[in-house]
Amino acid sequence: MLPHIPLQEVSEVVARGVNYLVSLTESYPYLSYAGGAVFAAIVTQWLAERRRNPRGLPYPPGPRGLPFIGAFYEIPETKPWAAYKEWSKKYGNLIFYKAMGQNYLIVQGVKEVNDLFEQRSAIYSDRPPQPMAADLLGWKFNLGWQPYGPWWRRHRKAFHEHFNPNVIQKYDPVQNRELYRLLGKLLREPARFTDHIHNLFATIIMKVTYGITISDDDKDPWMTTIFESLQSIAKAGIPGLYLVDHIPILKYIPSWFPGAEFKREAERGKKVTDRLVMKPYEAVKESLRKGDAEPSVVAALISDLPAENDPTRAEEETIAANIGAVAYIAGADTTVSAILACLLGLAMNLDAQRKAQAEIDEYVGPSRLPNASDRPSLPYVDAIILETMRWHQVAPFGTPQLNVKGCFSEVNTETGLAIIFTAIAHMTSEDDEYDGYFIPKGTTVIGNAWSILHDEALFENPSDFNPDRYYNNPRTLKPDVTFGYGRRACPGRFFSDRNMFAMISAILAVFDILPPLDERGKPMKLELNPTDGLQS
Numbered sequence: 001m002l003p004h005i006p007l008q009e010v011s012e013v014v015a016r017g018v019n020y021l022v023s024l025t026e027s028y029p030y031l032s033y034a035g036g037a038v039f040a041a042i043v044t045q046w047l048a049e050r051r052r053n054p055r056g057l058p059y060p061p062g063p064r065g066l067p068f069i070g071a072f073y074e075i076p077e078t079k080p081w082a083a084y085k086e087w088s089k090k091y092g093n094l095i096f097y098k099a100m101g102q103n104y105l106i107v108q109g110v111k112e113v114n115d116l117f118e119q120r121s122a123i124y125s126d127r128p129p130q131p132m133a134a135d136l137l138g139w140k141f142n143l144g145w146q147p148y149g150p151w152w153r154r155h156r157k158a159f160h161e162h163f164n165p166n167v168i169q170k171y172d173p174v175q176n177r178e179l180y181r182l183l184g185k186l187l188r189e190p191a192r193f194t195d196h197i198h199n200l201f202a203t204i205i206m207k208v209t210y211g212i213t214i215s216d217d218d219k220d221p222w223m224t225t226i227f228e229s230l231q232s233i234a235k236a237g238i239p240g241l242y243l244v245d246h247i248p249i250l251k252y253i254p255s256w257f258p259g260a261e262f263k264r265e266a267e268r269g270k271k272v273t274d275r276l277v278m279k280p281y282e283a284v285k286e287s288l289r290k291g292d293a294e295p296s297v298v299a300a301l302i303s304d305l306p307a308e309n310d311p312t313r314a315e316e317e318t319i320a321a322n323i324g325a326v327a328y329i330a331g332a333d334t335t336v337s338a339i340l341a342c343l344l345g346l347a348m349n350l351d352a353q354r355k356a357q358a359e360i361d362e363y364v365g366p367s368r369l370p371n372a373s374d375r376p377s378l379p380y381v382d383a384i385i386l387e388t389m390r391w392h393q394v395a396p397f398g399t400p401q402l403n404v405k406g407c408f409s410e411v412n413t414e415t416g417l418a419i420i421f422t423a424i425a426h427m428t429s430e431d432d433e434y435d436g437y438f439i440p441k442g443t444t445v446i447g448n449a450w451s452i453l454h455d456e457a458l459f460e461n462p463s464d465f466n467p468d469r470y471y472n473n474p475r476t477l478k479p480d481v482t483f484g485y486g487r488r489a490c491p492g493r494f495f496s497d498r499n500m501f502a503m504i505s506a507i508l509a510v511f512d513i514l515p516p517l518d519e520r521g522k523p524m525k526l527e528l529n530p531t532d533g534l535q536s
């Protein structure tokens with residue numbers, strides 16, 4: 001039985017639509033058919049939604065914007081994580097708006113995050129579709145971009161097997177060797193510390209994933225492949241830039257079709273993506289065949305593949321190749337950003353630095369460097385890592401960045417921002433009701449980790465870098481949300497955390513981290529000024 005829909009509501013919608021159409025067709029008479037079709041589609045959608053929400057529950061509060069385009073012009077362009085925190089004073093911890101036909105829900109607040117992403121994870125774990133980037137350019141190789149379902153689950157399981165907390169210590173030897181090289185480089189060229197740290201983590205992840213050694217310079221062929229692929233995705237990932245993202249059926253038109261330039265562009269991009277995924281994978285396969293492969297995640301995945309004649313072999317092989325590529329793409333610059341933020345925090349808080357160094361001197365002593373297994377004896381360094389992840393969100397919107405060093409700044413920083421935004425946001429896979437509100441299926445759901453971790457009610461002076469808050473009070477809220485939510489929470493976080501601890505404790509054991517000097521030789525005043533990209 002159809003639910004009762006108040007006549008007044010229907011007539012208001014119809015009247016608004018008719019007014020709009022009349023004004024449009026007066027100026028552009030040929031638009032009347034197209035306008036009629038769009039209007040019919042909108043009314044149909046509206047009626048369908050009323051059927052799915054028979055009690056007529058309202059959406060959560062938020063700006064309602066203008067007809068058709070919704071709140072498009074109200075979406076904050078700069079530092080959206082901070083802007084939405086401001087909005088929460090007016091709308092609360094759940095903010096809902098529509099923009100260009102898409103529903104958005106911003107979730108801020110520990111309770112709301114837990115209730116939706118964790119307790120209802122079965123319906124809050126999908127990703128918004130991206131026909132151009134994910135399907136046509138082939139970025140659905142990346143489990144972070146895959147829709148929630150069996151294919152994603154198989155990738156996630158394979159990834160977890162090699163990056164879960166019980167196995168990651170086997171990567172310590174690679175990590176320690178590279179770490180010692182880093183210390184040497186920092187001693188020789190301290191001013192190039194960002195380059196050294198970027199190179200260090202790229203080296204570790206390529207070695208762990210493929211057993212491949214990359215060179216120190218920017219011309220390394222493996223890095224070039226990654227760079228090219230990120231350049232190709234930079235434009236394709238902008239939500240809504242391509243018509244095919246609005247009308248997905250267009251992805252089936254042939255590339256020779258007049259006007260189908262996007263298909264030709266996608267074909268070029270797909271070749272680059274295939275190189276990114278397959279080139280290092282084939283190199284490992286070849287090394288295994290020759291018997292000179294170094295131990296690595298991909299070597300282990302290949303060795304575990306079913307027999308050649310097994311019907312699941314082809315799929316398992318695709319998963320193995322995809323896992324290798326995603327480890328680098330999702331992992332490299334995220335950890336680097338966190339380490340750089342930590343060094344900044346330490347340079348701003350010399351007292352914290354002294355406390356950590358005293359702890360290292362006492363428990364580790366001068367005859368060796370600390371490493372990841374010293375963690376239980378170094379609670380102050382542990383507090384520094386926790387405080388770093390709270391203080392500075394690498395991905396304040398639960399959206400890690402995907403670029404290699406400098407990639408998006410050469411392509412377009414804003415572009416990078418857009419890709420990441422849609423790629424890693426969650427999406428509801430069912431209609432839901434929460435706290436008296438209706439949340440439709442297909443809503444893009446974004447957790448605002450920054451707003452939670454800078455909540456004055458939970459953290460005194462949240463913008464200060466102050467590891468004492470964790471050291472003195474272990475019950476202080478841990479910064480877990482910085483790694484995302486529910487079933488999609490970052491599966492690389494244990495690996496990243498272990499690397500970070502090893503690096504920061506080793507750096508603190510041998511160096512002081514001080515602010516640069518100004519032209520008069522005085523230490524410069526430092527401040528945290530996160531960039532506007534979703535990775536800061």
Ligand code: HEM
Nearest residue numbers: 144330331334335338394398400483484485488490492496
């Ligand atoms: C400081 C370091 C890192 C931060 C802050 C971070 C943060 C995140 C966040 C916020 C997400 C999205 C979670 C969600 O959708 O709710 C994510 C996803 C992901 N991260 Fe990380 N990450 C880091 C390091 C790494 C590393 C080192 C790796 C790989 C070795 C990695 C692999 C992934 C993958 C594969 C996903 C997609 C998960 C999925 O969609 O199921 N991350 N990360």
